[in-house]
Amino acid sequence: MTIALEREIAQSLRRAEQSAMIEALGLEKSFGKVKAVDGVNLRIEPGQIYALLGPNGAGKTTTINMLTTLVTPDSGSAWVAGFEIVREAAQVRRHIGVTFQETVMDKNLSGRVLLDIHGRLYKVPKAEIKARTAELVALVELEEAIDRPVKTYSGGMKRRLELARGLLTRPAVLFLDEPTLGLDPHNRERIWEYLAYLKQEKGLTLLLTTHYMDEAEKLADRVGIINEGKIVIEGSPAELVGALGADVVSITGIGDNAPLIAALQSLEWVAFVNGPEAQTAEAEQVIQVGLKIEAGRSLKPLVELAEQHGFKVADISIKRPGLSEVFFKHTGRRLRD
Numbered sequence: 001m002t003i004a005l006e007r008e009i010a011q012s013l014r015r016a017e018q019s020a021m022i023e024a025l026g027l028e029k030s031f032g033k034v035k036a037v038d039g040v041n042l043r044i045e046p047g048q049i050y051a052l053l054g055p056n057g058a059g060k061t062t063t064i065n066m067l068t069t070l071v072t073p074d075s076g077s078a079w080v081a082g083f084e085i086v087r088e089a090a091q092v093r094r095h096i097g098v099t100f101q102e103t104v105m106d107k108n109l110s111g112r113v114l115l116d117i118h119g120r121l122y123k124v125p126k127a128e129i130k131a132r133t134a135e136l137v138a139l140v141e142l143e144e145a146i147d148r149p150v151k152t153y154s155g156g157m158k159r160r161l162e163l164a165r166g167l168l169t170r171p172a173v174l175f176l177d178e179p180t181l182g183l184d185p186h187n188r189e190r191i192w193e194y195l196a197y198l199k200q201e202k203g204l205t206l207l208l209t210t211h212y213m214d215e216a217e218k219l220a221d222r223v224g225i226i227n228e229g230k231i232v233i234e235g236s237p238a239e240l241v242g243a244l245g246a247d248v249v250s251i252t253g254i255g256d257n258a259p260l261i262a263a264l265q266s267l268e269w270v271a272f273v274n275g276p277e278a279q280t281a282e283a284e285q286v287i288q289v290g291l292k293i294e295a296g297r298s299l300k301p302l303v304e305l306a307e308q309h310g311f312k313v314a315d316i317s318i319k320r321p322g323l324s325e326v327f328f329k330h331t332g333r334r335l336r337d
Helices: 003-017 060-067 089-094 111-121 126-139 155-167 185-202 213-219 237-242 258-265 299-308 323-331
Strands: 022-031 034-044 049-053 075-080 096-099 173-177 205-209 222-227 230-235 247-254 270-274 284-291 312-319
Touching (some): 213 323, 247 299
Parallel strands (some): 049 222
Antiparallel strands (some): 022 034, 222 230, 270 284
């Protein structure tokens, strides 16, 4: 048996044993002195929608760029659709579709020509390109615009064309970097419908990054929050939100927050406290308090505690926790910070 054949058999066995559609073990990537990704582990099962959330610069795009073979990791390993991203990069590319944060299209070409060029680059037979184009154009509702120059398309239409292009090669995995960025609510809803359809009817596996918490809550089976290059928490949206407790109280005010935060953290009925790390006493700030009890019983004690510790309360509000609060708890930042 030749070495090449032994290697091929070993790779085939690896793919047969691996049930995950995406698996990453200890991925790391640095750019100069900046460590963009620091030991990321991921496991995404077939047919799942996985949302990767993180502040700007947290490592989301670099992680996707490694998984899609655009960037070579410094260390660690990953498999996509059963193929190793470095040794079998060409095979990975044949099994994935990608839509990037910025639309990359020749604005003077028609949508149909762009799809045709993409299919030919991937060596899809001409008859199949024609059939798949018709199917996808109907899916994303671009029948009336497909033969017009892309420069006449709205932002939502361009996003839908990008989605069609990403699906033209019938990928096993679709990577979406900010798929609805900048779209109006109607177009965002339409993209959500397409993605839900692809999962439910086609069994497609999707990994997406997003800055919209409602998008992740609506679409994702699992959510991972990445901060400073590390996955800091992972789970289903319901699991992550459920772990926060009953309610979240936001206290807006002025003063040195350190004594108040220390006092809040000592209370048995407080699940977590988030607040700015460094803040001048004159600047208005927001302290979030996650509660283990219903908020109605805690408002008076919270205001009294703030006054006792020199924090002047300007406003106080209550809400049920959501992914925004999960994100803030584990990163200390709002998503757009």
